[in-house]
Amino acid sequence: xxxxxxxxxxxxxxxxxxxxxxxxxxxxxxxxxxxxxxxxxxxxxxxxxxxxxxxxxxxxxxxxxxxxxxxxxxxxxxxxxxxxxxxxxxxxxxxxxxxxxxxxxxxxxxxxxxx
Amino acid sequence: xxxxxxxxxxxxxxxxxxxxxxxxxxxxxxxxxxxxxxxxxxxxxxxxxxxxxxxxxxxxxxxxxxxxxxxxxxxxxxxxxxxxxxxxxxxxxxxxxxxxxxxxxxxxxxxxxxxxx
Numbered sequence: 001x002x003x004x005x006x007x008x009x010x011x012x013x014x015x016x017x018x019x020x021x022x023x024x025x026x027x028x029x030x031x032x033x034x035x036x037x038x039x040x041x042x043x044x045x046x047x048x049x050x051x052x053x054x055x056x057x058x059x060x061x062x063x064x065x066x067x068x069x070x071x072x073x074x075x076x077x078x079x080x081x082x083x084x085x086x087x088x089x090x091x092x093x094x095x096x097x098x099x100x101x102x103x104x105x106x107x108x109x110x111x112x113x114x115x
Numbered sequence: 116x117x118x119x120x121x122x123x124x125x126x127x128x129x130x131x132x133x134x135x136x137x138x139x140x141x142x143x144x145x146x147x148x149x150x151x152x153x154x155x156x157x158x159x160x161x162x163x164x165x166x167x168x169x170x171x172x173x174x175x176x177x178x179x180x181x182x183x184x185x186x187x188x189x190x191x192x193x194x195x196x197x198x199x200x201x202x203x204x205x206x207x208x209x210x211x212x213x214x215x216x217x218x219x220x221x222x223x224x225x226x227x228x229x230x231x232x
Contacts (some may be wrong), residue, residue: 036223043119043208043223044159044166089158103210103221105159 010110019077021109023090028071032093034103035064035075037086044089044105047075077111085113117143117213121224128199129232135195136227138165138209145211149221150182153200153206165192165209199231 013019025033031052036044050057050064050073054064057064063076090106117140128134138148146167151159163184171184183195192211196203206228209223213217 034221041206041226041228043121043225044209045223046220047219085192102161102164104161105151107158 009107010112012079012112012114014114015082016079018049019075019080019084019111021054021075021077021090021111023073023075025071025090025092027092027094028034030067030092030094032072032101033064033066034093035062035073036089036091036105037084039062039086039091041102046114047088065081080111080113082115085111087111116209117141119222120222121130121207121210123227124225125228125230127166127230127232129196130200133195133197133201134229135193136193136207136209136229137190138211138224140213140222141171143211143213143215145192145213147188148186148192148209148211150180150184150192150194151208151210153226157203159208162194167195169191169215187206196229199229200230204229204231 003072034049035047037047038044043061048059048064050066060066061078065074087110089106089108091103093103118141120141122137126134147223148165150162152162153159162177165184165186167186167189181197182208186192205224208226210223212221
């Protein structure tokens, strides 16, 4: 069935370095993608989103890249900090812009920061 | 931003009992809410879509008679796990879109940890 998945289950990064988290999706009709951060015991927290008519979007210290040709998403975190330690999920809105759109989550990548 | 709350934040119950989890949108109205389940070290799995004033829509493989959903008002959805068993122990998370802001942005609750003994 349709799915959103990740290449790496864990990622260890030196504090201050940049982090890159990758994600593959399989539904070519998807037109909206979101990255979430989840800290232990908490609900997901919105980080950044991107629509399919864009290939790059930047936020504060984060950048999302979308390659529709190979159905690939990435999240780049600049100057990674200890507070960035969490599990990161890419997610896919499978019904476009309607109010009843469902968000389907990928498998997640745990980001750990080395001091 | 919009806030979604859940109650309780954690619950422990005996096998065979039923547990109700509430999801509230605190500063916006939500005609639709979503319920997810997350097992340890796994992703969030969508269980069902809660629709105000009508029946919930369940994802494939989710037992509607076991996971009862009621969307009683524009700010409250409840998930009742009936005859809970240890395998139902999980982290249950709800979300809701604030369509007055952006229809496709979901706001997530803090989750409810259910432990069935």
